Amino acid sequence: MNLVAVFLDTLDVTLPVFAMVFLGIGLKRVGWIDQAFVSTASLLVFNATLPTLIFISLIKADLDSTFDPGLMLFFLAATLLGFALSWVWAIYRVPQSERGIYVQGAFRGNCGVVGLALAASLYGDYGLSAGSVLLGLVILSYNTLSVVVLAAYQPGKSTDWQSLGLNILRNPLILAVLISLPFAGFSVRLPDWLMTSGEYFASMTLPLALICIGATLSVKALKSEGSIALGASLMKMVTLPALATLGAWLVGFEGRELGLLFVFFASPTAAASFVMVKAFGGNAGLAANIIALTTLMASITITLGVFVLRVLGLI
Known part of the structure; x- marks a missing residue:
């Protein structure tokens, strides 16, 4: 096996994704995009594209x-176990x-952008x-x-569970999954012009979202509360992906199913976590630090992970 060739093939998968993140950093630094652009573009991505x-x-x-109940059940079980392990450790x-x-x-994890981009x-x-x-399962879980863990430590406030539940159910990504199911289940065909227009619109999603992630990163913010942010980042980018991927292999997943699970488990912390922490009145600065650190780590940890899995012949 030519390890150099395998590694170069791995870079072909991961570098296009993370190049867009670093492009966002560069565009923000030279002043071609600003926070107003990032806010507007992020809303466009989340609510529409x-x-x-x-x-x-x-x-x-x-x-x-593509619909694999076993894969979805394993992802949910691994997510619950990872959540419990993180809480006990905390x-x-x-x-x-x-x-x-x-x-x-x-x-x-940021499965909706980074995970989906890597899977594609x-x-x-x-x-x-x-x-x-x-x-769909990722978003709901x-x-x-x-909500459960942030409410448990919410400083001096009671939690409006009904309002939070409605906000989850109104999530545009969950609605997109629910609306698409009858179309997919009954093989409803949309007009070609509508599909083409929709594909043009949707094609903006991944590059625009990745650029926005890069533009929101702040290395300076990592100076405060570095130890807690680093601990959460190592749990997110190393410990949990390694344990979950090993568990998936042990129960029989391999090939593209194992690869899909890995990139979803190994995705950096979702930017939406910052918004939720602010809504609960928590330390938004710490949340931003974790997002920044995991995103910077992802280009290394995910590339190495895909490389190792390919060398071992598992994906």
Whole structure:
């Protein structure tokens, strides 16, 4: 086996994704984009282009080959175990006021952008379709568990569970999955002009979202509360992906299913975690530090992870 060739093939998968993140850093530094652009573009991605991408991917998908109940069940079980492990670790290692932020940062990945982009880069249409199917479960489980742990340590406030539950159900990504199901299940064909227009619109999603992630990174912010942020980042980018991927292999997943699970588990902390921490009145600075550090680490840890799995012949 030519390890150099395998490594170069791995870079072909991961570098296009992270190059867009670093492009966002560069564009922000030279002043070509600003915070107003990032805020507007992020809202456009979350509310419109990403739901459109998920909808189109699902209605075009061959659900017989992309809908895998076993894979979804394993992802949910591994997510719950990772969430529990992070919480137990935080009880013994993290100050009480920061535990909810630590736990959310340690288990909640940016699967909707980074994970989906890597899945598409690895496996093309299958990665995009299967990743979109899995994303519905990701969104529901991540949002629900984040609400639980942040509410448990919310400083001096009572939690409006009904309002939070409605906000989760109104999530545009969840709605995109639910709306697409009857179209996919009954093979409803949309007019060609509508599909083409939708694909043009959806094609903006991944590059625009990745550029926004890069533009929001702040290395200076990492100077404060570095030890807690580093601990959560190592849990998110090293410990949990390694344990979850090993567990997936032990129960029989291999090939593209194992690769899909790995890139979803190994995705850096979701930017939405910052918004949720602010909504709960927590330490938003710590949340931002975790997002920044995991995103910077991802270009190394994910590339090495894909390389090792390929060398071992597992994906």
